[in-house]
Amino acid sequence: MRTSELIFKSRREVPQDAEASSHQLLLRGNYIRRLTSGVYSFLPLGYQVLRRVERIVEEELDRVGASELLLPALHPVEIWRATGRDAKMADVLFGVEGKSGSFVLGPTHEEAVIEAMSPDIESYRDLPKLVYQIQTKFRDEPRARFGLMRTREFIMADGYSFDVDRDTMRASYQRFYEAYQAIFRRVGLKAEPVEADAGSIGGDVNHEFMVASSIGEDHFARCRECGYQANIEAARAGERAGVPVARDIEPVTYSTPNAPGVEIAVKALQAAGAEVEVASMLKSMLLVGEAGQLVLALLPGDRTLNVPRGMRLAEDVEMGDFVKGYIGPQGQSSRVTILADPLVRTRPSWASGANQEGSHTVGLRLGIDFNVDRFENLVVVQDQDPCPHCGAPLELVRSVEVGHTFQLGLTYSGMLAHARFSTVDGQELPYWMGCYGIGVTRVPAVIAQQYGSPEGDAVAWPVEVAPYVVSVVGVGATKDNDVVAVARRLHDLINAGGVSALLEDRDVSTGVAMRDLELIGSPIFCVVGARSLANKMVEIRDRMHDRTTLVPIEKAPAAVI
Numbered sequence: 001m002r003t004s005e006l007i008f009k010s011r012r013e014v015p016q017d018a019e020a021s022s023h024q025l026l027l028r029g030n031y032i033r034r035l036t037s038g039v040y041s042f043l044p045l046g047y048q049v050l051r052r053v054e055r056i057v058e059e060e061l062d063r064v065g066a067s068e069l070l071l072p073a074l075h076p077v078e079i080w081r082a083t084g085r086d087a088k089m090a091d092v093l094f095g096v097e098g099k100s101g102s103f104v105l106g107p108t109h110e111e112a113v114i115e116a117m118s119p120d121i122e123s124y125r126d127l128p129k130l131v132y133q134i135q136t137k138f139r140d141e142p143r144a145r146f147g148l149m150r151t152r153e154f155i156m157a158d159g160y161s162f163d164v165d166r167d168t169m170r171a172s173y174q175r176f177y178e179a180y181q182a183i184f185r186r187v188g189l190k191a192e193p194v195e196a197d198a199g200s201i202g203g204d205v206n207h208e209f210m211v212a213s214s215i216g217e218d219h220f221a222r223c224r225e226c227g228y229q230a231n232i233e234a235a236r237a238g239e240r241a242g243v244p245v246a247r248d249i250e251p252v253t254y255s256t257p258n259a260p261g262v263e264i265a266v267k268a269l270q271a272a273g274a275e276v277e278v279a280s281m282l283k284s285m286l287l288v289g290e291a292g293q294l295v296l297a298l299l300p301g302d303r304t305l306n307v308p309r310g311m312r313l314a315e316d317v318e319m320g321d322f323v324k325g326y327i328g329p330q331g332q333s334s335r336v337t338i339l340a341d342p343l344v345r346t347r348p349s350w351a352s353g354a355n356q357e358g359s360h361t362v363g364l365r366l367g368i369d370f371n372v373d374r375f376e377n378l379v380v381v382q383d384q385d386p387c388p389h390c391g392a393p394l395e396l397v398r399s400v401e402v403g404h405t406f407q408l409g410l411t412y413s414g415m416l417a418h419a420r421f422s423t424v425d426g427q428e429l430p431y432w433m434g435c436y437g438i439g440v441t442r443v444p445a446v447i448a449q450q451y452g453s454p455e456g457d458a459v460a461w462p463v464e465v466a467p468y469v470v471s472v473v474g475v476g477a478t479k480d481n482d483v484v485a486v487a488r489r490l491h492d493l494i495n496a497g498g499v500s501a502l503l504e505d506r507d508v509s510t511g512v513a514m515r516d517l518e519l520i521g522s523p524i525f526c527v528v529g530a531r532s533l534a535n536k537m538v539e540i541r542d543r544m545h546d547r548t549t550l551v552p553i554e555k556a557p558a559a560v561i
């Protein structure tokens with residue numbers, strides 16, 4: 001490929017509204033383009049990264065014996081009513097009214113896959129079955145964020161397993177789980193499997209695959225000594241079940257009388273000009289509103305909510321009567337905790353109020369504009385509280401969820417009369433299911449966040465996902481025929497060797513060429529310069545490890561293939 005043929009335009013300006021460096025990079029580098037909030041086109045460069053991620057997913061899932069299929073995105077609403085999830089997931093469902101009936105744009109596919117698979121699962125002999133698809137999902141997310149990180153239309157690789165009993169379901173789960181670890185390793189992400197709570201998907205055991213990141217919207221607790229890891233929701237579920245809980249998650253009791261109280265608060269905040277959105281942060285009952293730029297967590301009903309200690313700024317309403325006066329109907333008192341979000345630039349006036357309270361958090365600086373990408377200390381809270389397993393201090397890590405695996409058990413099949421198989425002794429029983437999802441479009445954003453520059457103007461993609469593994473550039477190329485010829489020849493040889501190469505062939509200055517190539521992000525640059533060429537050498541830059549070596553021209557292709 002030649003840069004002159006790419007769909008690419010040099011963009012130097014920082015894109016408006018792009019807070020995260022990965023988002024800036026993907027816009028500047030012409031990877032994606034916004035159609036509307038939370039909806040993006042993949043331009044050719046972005047599509048290449050996406051397709052590479054998809055191929056890795058396919059290879060690893062095929063390896064564990066899962067078969068790829070494709071389910072529809074348009075679902076008759078009836079299949080959602082049958083499982084009650086038309087109501088349970090109402091907050092994110094996109095509905096479509098057609099001439100022939102009511103439809104839902106699939107946010108996930110448990111219902112649809114049962115319809116597709118059930119006729120082929122008649123007896124125990126037909127099980128186990130592992131299937132997956134790579135397909136577009138639709139979720140009316142209240143808060144689309146950070147470009148591809150959280151969108152309303154996104155691509156997920158979602159897998160489903162069908163088994164005769166709990167033990168075989170666990171074996172199938174293990175196959176997907178191992179495939180997921182291989183996938184994340186290959187795309188260059190250090191994804192930690194973390195015990196998690198089931199949320200609206202349902203079921204029993206499940207793991208979220210979390211990547212530590214300064215722009216994550218999740219947190220997980222981690223013990224460096226024994227490896228214990230759990231997310232906040234799982235820690236809460238553990239507490240309900242009487243299991244010892246990570247003690248850096250501190251219980252705080254809230255008493256907002258009931259849901260209308262929350263609604264009133266939301267309306268009041270909206271009336272005051274704040275953007276308020278319902279988000280499924282922590283738990284569906286929890287409402288996160290953004291008032292100006294402070295994030296509030298409001299919990300309806302008499303409930304105990306555990307918030308990470310370091311994130312709690314105040315137990316009582318800190319925003320004064322402005323909020324206090326509105327929460328709780330008919331004058332009943334309520335308590336609200338303000339969660340400070342280090343991603344959000346805090347209004348100086350409110351921040352100073354919080355400062356006076358003296359509650360600060362490790363890594364959280366209020367009252368100043370700070371760039372989230374400089375927030376390098378990902379460990380939000382380093383506490384002396386002990387790990388429930390071994391007693392060592394626990395850490396709380398800010399993270400992005402890139403995948404999720406669930407042992408569903410009989411959650412869905414138990415509800416549906418046709419989700420049955422016949423056993424050896426002729427009984428009709430519901431099959432045991434697992435479901436598994438990877439955010440295929442979220443993954444490139446997370447990679448860009450990890451491997452890109454804090455300024456969002458350069459990236460070195462991991463080899464397996466790079467649009468072009470090697471970029472060949474002649475320095476001063478337009479003026480030197482030898483340089484041009486050698487660069488062209490190296491490009492052709494590298495391509496012929498099966499490694500995707502990009503040749504810089506535009507009539508632009510070396511500075512412009514280099515800046516653009518840093519956005520395109522080949523992990524290896526092959527630089528042909530007149531001076532080294534005189535010694536029959538070219539320069540190989542390993543950008544990932546920041547190493548430059550001079551190699552003889554004839555050895556250059558072998559050095560990068």
Ligand code: ATP
Pocket residue numbers: 108139141148149150151152154156401402403404437438439440441442
């Ligand atoms: P999140 O906690 O980030 O909202 P989720 O738990 O709702 O994600 P799942 O239903 O577990 O998501 O879906 C599986 C995967 O799909 C997630 O791990 C994530 O990588 C991806 N994903 C979910 N929602 C989105 C979204 N709005 N945009 C991009 N990817 C998403």
Ligand code: MG
Pocket residue numbers: 280
């Ligand atoms: Mg979600």
Ligand code: MG
Pocket residue numbers: 401
């Ligand atoms: Mg989640």
Ligand code: MG
Pocket residue numbers: 208401403404
């Ligand atoms: Mg999830």
